[in-house]
Amino acid sequence: MAVPILKQSPYLIATIQSALSDADLLSLRDSLTEQVGRFRSRGVIVDVTALDVLDSFASRTLRDIAYMVRLRGAETVIVGIQPEVAFAMVQLGITLEDVATALDLEEGLAYLDKKKLNSGRG
Amino acid sequence: MKEVDEKDLLRELVAHLRQHRTELREEWARRITDAELLTAMSREEIFAEATSVYNNYVETLETGTLETLHAYARNLSERIIPRGVETHEVVGIVLLLRDVLARSLFAKYQDDFQLLNRVLDAYEPAANRIANTVAVGFVQERERIIREQQEAIRELSTPVLQVRERLLILPIIGVIDSQRARQLTEQLLRGIRANRARVVVIDITGVAAMDSSVANHLVLTVEASRLLGAAVIVTGLSPEIAQTLVRIGVNLGKMHTVGDLQGGIEEAERVLGYKVVPIAESSERA
Numbered sequence: 001m002a003v004p005i006l007k008q009s010p011y012l013i014a015t016i017q018s019a020l021s022d023a024d025l026l027s028l029r030d031s032l033t034e035q036v037g038r039f040r041s042r043g044v045i046v047d048v049t050a051l052d053v054l055d056s057f058a059s060r061t062l063r064d065i066a067y068m069v070r071l072r073g074a075e076t077v078i079v080g081i082q083p084e085v086a087f088a089m090v091q092l093g094i095t096l097e098d099v100a101t102a103l104d105l106e107e108g109l110a111y112l113d114k115k116k117l118n119s120g121r122g
Numbered sequence: 123m124k125e126v127d128e129k130d131l132l133r134e135l136v137a138h139l140r141q142h143r144t145e146l147r148e149e150w151a152r153r154i155t156d157a158e159l160l161t162a163m164s165r166e167e168i169f170a171e172a173t174s175v176y177n178n179y180v181e182t183l184e185t186g187t188l189e190t191l192h193a194y195a196r197n198l199s200e201r202i203i204p205r206g207v208e209t210h211e212v213v214g215i216v217l218l219l220r221d222v223l224a225r226s227l228f229a230k231y232q233d234d235f236q237l238l239n240r241v242l243d244a245y246e247p248a249a250n251r252i253a254n255t256v257a258v259g260f261v262q263e264r265e266r267i268i269r270e271q272q273e274a275i276r277e278l279s280t281p282v283l284q285v286r287e288r289l290l291i292l293p294i295i296g297v298i299d300s301q302r303a304r305q306l307t308e309q310l311l312r313g314i315r316a317n318r319a320r321v322v323v324i325d326i327t328g329v330a331a332m333d334s335s336v337a338n339h340l341v342l343t344v345e346a347s348r349l350l351g352a353a354v355i356v357t358g359l360s361p362e363i364a365q366t367l368v369r370i371g372v373n374l375g376k377m378h379t380v381g382d383l384q385g386g387i388e389e390a391e392r393v394l395g396y397k398v399v400p401i402a403e404s405s406e407r408a
Contacts, residue, residue, distance in 0.1 A: 083314075
């Protein structure tokens with residue numbers, strides 16, 4: 001099941017709506033990496049509000065998305081991690097270091113706007 | 123030599139202990155004072171309790187049923203634990219009573235060694251069961267009180283307080299065990315989401331010490347909060363806790379700490395982009 005990716009210039013917003021298979025996650029990763037180049041996006045938001053589980057494969061893939069997208073010139077923010085999911089993750093030692101996180105879509109956009117302001121000179 | 127049934131022997135020695143109760147009780151009270159037990163209680167109090175303990179003891183010897191004694195022991199414990207009486211004192215005085223009564227039996231039956239042996243065969247198992255029952259009753263009562271206190275502490279609900287837009291404070295006071303730590307984390311994460319907090323100040327000035335599992339839990343809390351988009355500042359670490367954190371090798375790069383709550387709030391305000399400025403006492407008035 002493909003994850004819908006919305007273009008909200010200059011950002012891309014991917015909203016995960018249900019549990020994804022490993023193949024779906026990899027497909028999302030590849031789509032985002034490709035589209036960042038095609039649309040010259042400055043930022044990517046991955047919304048995981050609907051997920052009640054984030055296992056180590058999913059977390060690793062989210063990290064990969066952040067790294068690959070950064071290599072293509074954009075910043076990634078993971079938003080919508082639920083309290084129970086966050087708790088379960090840290091207990092398993094999955095901390096998503098080096099990946100920006102925010103509470104929800106609104107916060108994620110605010111974060112990207114601030115980053116753009118700080119780094120961009122035009 | 124008379125063929126004496128064990129039950130008759132028991133009845134005989136119980137009658138003897140009842141008959142001589144005044145002097146035996148005084149002997150017992152004297153031994154308690156000599157052994158410096160029950161120092162938390164006055165002589166009058168000791169005497170009052172001694173009377174009822176003695177009567178219960180002898181009655182249990184007679185009936186052989188321990189339930190009444192067990193209930194009495196828990197009741198007694200409930201009264202004397204708040205007075206600061208310790209386990210070794212309770213066990214000590216029961217054993218002293220056992221000895222005082224045994225000596226009295228030695229004295230009575232000293233002329234007939236075989237009879238004395240049979241009397242002791244009847245007395246000793248019963249006396250030991252009594253000592254056991256009283257000690258166990260006391261300890262159970264203590265454990266019940268401790269459990270109640272732990273519950274009470276747990277229920278001292280730690281509020282998650284919003285002091286500014288996007289800024290939460292979690293003041294923690296008292297003893298944290300793993301269960302309470304878990305409760306606090308869940309409460310905090312829910313609070314972060316509900317208040318859309320960007321910064322949380324966790325103040326542990328009121329926590330004297332924490333073991334390594336709770337310290338690890340604190341680190342987990344910081345990490346989990348970050349996943350919800352909130353930065354955590356920990357304030358009020360005591361020297362002991364600082365030592366614990368260093369000892370367990372916490373990655374201090376992950377934990378942002380400030381000395382006291384005031385400093386923590388000021389830092390949080392900075393992070394959020396607030397600047398607190400005194401209202402200028404304007405000398406120029408238009």
